[in-house]
Amino acid sequence: MSGSGAGGTNAGKRPNEQLGSWFVRSGWSKGELARQVNRRARQMGAHHISTDTSRVRRWLDGEQPREPIPRILSELFSERFGSVVAVEDLGLRSAHQSPSVSGVDLPWAGPQTVALLSEFSRSDLMLARRGFLGTSLALAAGPALIEPMQRWLVPAPAGEPRRPEPAGSSRRPSRLSRPELDLLESTTMMFRQWDAQCGGGLRRKAVVGQLHEVTDLLQEPQPEATSKRLFKCAAELAELAGWMSYDVGLQPTAQKYFVLALHAAKEAGDKPFGSYVLSSMSRQMIHLGRPDDALELIHLAQYGSRDCATPRTQAMLYAMEARAYANIGQPSKCKRAVRMAEDTFADAGLDGEPEPDWIRFFSEAELNGENAHSYRDLAYVAGRSPSYASLAEPVMERAVELFGRDEEHQRSYALNLIGMATVHLLKREPEQSVVLAEKALDVARRVRSERVNTRLRKTVDTAARDFGDVAEVVDLTDQLAAQLPEAAEAV
Template sequence: MGGNSGSGTTAASVDKRPNELLNSWFVRSGWSKGELARQVNRRARQLGANHISTDTSRVRRWLDGENPREPIPRILSELFSERFGCVVSVEDLGLRAARQSPSATGVDLPWTGPQTVALLSEFSRSDLMLARRGFLGTSLVLTAGPSLIEPLQRWLVPSPGGPQPPPESAADSRRPGRLSRPELELLESTTVMFRQWDAQCGGGLRRKAVVGQLHEVTDLLQEPQPEATARRLFKVAAELAELAGWMSYDVGLQPTAQKYFVLALHAAKEAGDKPLGSYILSSMSRQMIHLGRPDDALELIHLAQYGSRDCASPRTQSMLYAMEARAYANMGQPGKCKRAVRMAEDTFAEADEWDAPDPDWIRFFSEAELYGENSHSFRDLAYVAGRSPTYASLAEPLMRKAVELFAKDAEHQRSYALNLIGMATVHLLRGEPEQSTVLASEAMGIAKKVRSERVNTRIRKTVDSAVREHGDLAVVVDLTEQLAVDLPETAEAV
């Protein structure tokens, strides 16, 4: 316990009262004080805050009303958010948040080119310099509800005169920008390569490389560039920021992911690329579904659909419909979910007739991905409807097709693992634990090669469900032993 706990006592703590809010969340979590202390210490090490050393007596003091120092309130917020599948803010836990820096948190940012570049530069530099696995200080928090949706609606407001490159002097305007066409094309192709690495290896392997490349691009955007070059650079910056956000989401750094997504949307607006903006909003929507906020997810998807309805390719529109279905499923609206599933299927059928090449960022949305998303919608409906066998039966054939197609796709190993896990959950819903354990075991084999905390977490949840429902079966016992060996809880996310 001692001075390195990061939770010193203040004079005000003499008059403290029990923290009823924190006590309520703690009791509902089912954790013991020792278990919560271990999780706080593990997360602190992941963030590079090695001075944190919490124990049961310290947890008891928090419950009794002591307000811990940062980064512990943020860590507790993340842990309880993950436990309950929804955003549990520092304030929801009855703790005081540190004063927030406008440049490091929030989504209500100025929609101007120079400020977008400055914020991208500052945020990516902080991420790189701290070298703490996405730990960007103590003021970074998740935003949800109207505070998230309303500022993003300004994405639809046209920019006066298009993107504004950095101001040029008279001498600058007489000479071309330093960036040559081959150099610009190399930046664009490098972004494609990073995206392939993410699909193959998960977000944990190359996240910092993507952030470093993003920072280099923001340096170029701060130099005088011709307008056409500036647009292409903003597009590269938007794609890299979205990918940095996606990788952060994949390894469990949720506030960091959201900040990158917001900055990516701003860069896409400066690039004048509405379909790319709709894709970024879909990534934000997926994060909100993951965090148990389907209403926010639906608002984000509708914003994406409205903003790109006249320019997005059929493949992109199909992906947006599939995400709309996921949101409706998690809201418990089967009629609207089924309609969105049909629209996703019908629109995807038009993709081959599209007379222009799809951008690289949407090529992941294959037939396998379509089957996977729609099957997950029916699977989610089954859970929301009280483990409905009807919806589980609708999910099963689609999930089987997704698994079969991903098995042949060496480029998208993380998607293969996620759909194997999805199929395992469908078999659990159908009361078929033996088949479920086979699929979960296969997913573990892939998870060992893929640096994705999202995959690991879903496997653990599926195994936990199997133990609760069929813990006396030998195959389930064997699966839990395999989990302890292949994906031990002490493994740190990157």
């Protein structure tokens, strides 16, 4: 057998006519296809693949190759013809789950990104009951996550000239107008506002449905400028679908959408938004207790957007860097990142240039909230340090004050009320903590955010454990049991 891992099962010696048809139209020789497969396999880290002309001949004769060969062939032919050529279109079958429902190491190619976005959003719409789609996914972490994401910075290879559609294609040219594109973009902004005000549980499926519609448009022939705008729209919708999934507790689903959003951002040529996607992934890793991964992701975001991000975006990235350092337990680096976030934020908007809608959330309130949470996290990592809790208190108070005036960001208001309650617990002031937690409970009943609910439950549990003999804490525990809704099904 030529090359471990490149072989497969013999399909009854029946020639693979579908693969043969695509192969003939490609104009490649068997040796050229073998070399491309080997090169792509090395890029993926599959160094055990060693294909030659005799192996390609066997595939054409009907042998079914093992993974990752079917995925590699799909990627190569998709790039060659400028349209999606699925594994099934090649007469091949995958021995494992398709990339859309397993893993994050996906091909950085436009047609494949569109196909995976389409497949995953369709699966989510059809199958997403709490835990159903999620159980087929596994969270990636460590090198399995970081190394594929580093390819975001690798320049895309020079594309092949677009080829004619395969014979029999029924696609017609798109007639997408500029006003329709404007409407798609404004709809994404509206979804983002709903999420901030109402939580991720209320409109998640609507966002996923809109994403699926955009991927349908991307599968039609489009002018390059239109295609870039559609990829940008897809990236923003995928990130928002990921954020909403994160907010309602569907962590593997959220990570998948974030990864797909980063791929779409690269196709759109939007490095600042790509850095924002990586910051969302970093925040998720902090939430999941993996601050080292969070720091790697945020450094990747900073490096990739160092020459194009606005001061507001840079300030947001510094604030997330501080959160990661706090959770790792590096106070000096955390404090430096906090100062960088504050100094850079002071420059936001001074040049008069309009900023993208997706970074508008990072206001003075959000800056104070992030920095206060960094100090609060430092306090926990340092063994419930009262000195770090005292650093957090005035900054968190400012965040609560500002968010209290902001009807649009009710979830952030609730999260910062809870953060302030935890600061008072660290300072052994349970009565003050209860006052803030009760306010957070009132907001939590109005927003559909499992993240808010979980943090509030955890804070009240901590209060009950440490101050169970305080009457106000006992009363709050009873209120929580009676009023806080159970984990809602993701919708």
